Amino acid sequence: MIIEFESDVFRWSARDDMAMYLTAVPPELGEDIREIPRPYRGFGAVRVRARIGRSEWTTSIFPDSKSGSYVLPLKKSVRDAEGIVEGGPVVVRIEVLDA
Template identity: 70%
Template sequence: MIIEFDGEVFRWDARADAAWFFVAIPPELSAEIREIPRPYRGFGSVRVRARVGTSQWATSIFPSDGGAYVVPLKRAVRDAESLVEGGPVTVRLEILDG
């Protein structure tokens, strides 16, 4: 399964010494992902291959408190693609689990 969507970069301060940046997958696409049969992984994660601009990497998406999955955006990708908190981002995901 391959999906593409537009979102907004947001910051999550998990700990005082580190901040994480994510983009939320829209609810309707999150619902489709949730329906894919697959073995359970820690935290309900799903393995994906992500692409933003010319950057591609392997990662996992995670369900958030609101029910939507979120895609972590590592620093190397944010720097390479000039992504900033609150800014727009277009993400292409290939779902590897399922």
């Protein structure tokens, strides 16, 4: 399954010294992903190949209890390469690998 969407980047921090930058999968697409039969992974993670601009990487998306959907972590190397900033929009292509 391949999905594409546009979403804003936000910062999540459990502690002051540990911040992550994420973008959220729209809830309706999250429902589609949740319906795919796949093996259970820790924390409900789903393995994906993500693409933003010219950057492509393999990672996992994680369930988000707030939205009921998933969030995609954005690595620093990808943020730097694509000029991604907090609050800015990104166009994301995700291929679900756990299907």
